[in-house]
Amino acid sequence: MRALVVDxxxxxxxxxxxxxxxxxxxxxxxxxxxxxxxxxxxxxYVRQWPAGAVHGHDAxxxxxxxxxxxSGPPEGARVAxxxxxxxxxxxxxxxxAWLGAVPEGVDLADAAALGIxxxxxxxxxxKRSLLARxxxxxxxxxxxxxFAVQLASLAGARVTALVGSPxxxxxxxxxxADEVLTDLAETEDRFDLVLDTVGGPLPARAWSSLxxxxxxxxxxxxxxxxTTFPSGTLFGFGEPRTIATYGDMTPPSEELTDLLGLVAAGxxxxxxxxxxxxxxxxxxVQALFARKVHGKIVLDVA
Numbered sequence: 001m002r003a004l005v006v007d008x009x010x011x012x013x014x015x016x017x018x019x020x021x022x023x024x025x026x027x028x029x030x031x032x033x034x035x036x037x038x039x040x041x042x043x044x045y046v047r048q049w050p051a052g053a054v055h056g057h058d059a060x061x062x063x064x065x066x067x068x069x070x071s072g073p074p075e076g077a078r079v080a081x082x083x084x085x086x087x088x089x090x091x092x093x094x095x096x097a098w099l100g101a102v103p104e105g106v107d108l109a110d111a112a113a114l115g116i117x118x119x120x121x122x123x124x125x126x127k128r129s130l131l132a133r134x135x136x137x138x139x140x141x142x143x144x145x146x147f148a149v150q151l152a153s154l155a156g157a158r159v160t161a162l163v164g165s166p167x168x169x170x171x172x173x174x175x176x177a178d179e180v181l182t183d184l185a186e187t188e189d190r191f192d193l194v195l196d197t198v199g200g201p202l203p204a205r206a207w208s209s210l211x212x213x214x215x216x217x218x219x220x221x222x223x224x225x226x227t228t229f230p231s232g233t234l235f236g237f238g239e240p241r242t243i244a245t246y247g248d249m250t251p252p253s254e255e256l257t258d259l260l261g262l263v264a265a266g267x268x269x270x271x272x273x274x275x276x277x278x279x280x281x282x283x284x285v286q287a288l289f290a291r292k293v294h295g296k297i298v299l300d301v302a
Contacts, residue, residue, distance in 0.1 A: 003089035056088030058115025072096030100256025110270035117143035146271035200225030271295030
């Protein structure tokens with residue numbers, strides 16, 4: 001079968017290859033993949049995975065063989081894969097902990113967009129009550145950012161979305177942002193929670209805008225730059241402020257189910273900024289790296 005595998009060469013980060021058919025264990029279903037969802041991190045930092053391995057974590061498809069031990073979804077079920085290993089292939093053997101059942105009325109392509117981005121946003125925003133809190137989402141035009149803006153707004157927060165340029169602000173107010181900025185200097189607000197996807201100098205700037213008792217959650221470093229805090233910046237009186245890292249790759253079945261339920265209810269929109277065929281994956285990767293896509297990239301598996 002065909003799959004997208006890790007390529008450490010100059011032509012990378014991924015390439016098509018013929019690979020062996022997956023052999024499910026007793027607790028795994030065999031899923032025919034219909035759509036895959038691309039993520040910045042797994043493509044930009046591809047050398048963290050072995051060359052030649054089937055790549056990708058997010059996808060959606062249909063169960064063609066249920067797990068032999070009776071666990072998980074039945075044959076014919078539509079499912080979303082999130083944070084799952086080896087997801088970018090025509091068929092995948094996967095355990096139920098990495099699956100979410102896709103409700104009627106939810107497009108499988110939208111379900112493929114949830115995965116890492118949606119689960120990351122949901123897990124971070126569940127760390128504290130957000131009702132009537134001030135939340136800052138940096139890199140808000142990306143996949144995690146689009147979900148975070150919506151979910152924070154649903155939780156009752158006052159949401160500020162920070163983007164890199166005015167042209168990346170489109171649609172964020174409609175998703176729930178109360179304010180959209182291109183520079184933190186444009187506001188004097190103090191934030192109870194900052195969800196940062198950018199890294200580099202931005203977390204240090206956001207620290208100075210953090211309210212007493214507030215927290216910055218670092219969920220990405222798309223800038224590729226170092227973060228430096230000026231001397232004395234991290235000292236202060238009052239209720240402690242915190243910085244939290246994020247790298248939770250535990251199975252997301254519960255969160256996928258919650259997210260899919262919100263999509264089915266019309267309360268959450270899957271931010272698909274580019275839809276195409278997986279044969280054009282090289283063009284899609286270049287568009288992702290060039291910041292030409294607002295939201296997620298979803299590719300159809302022929």
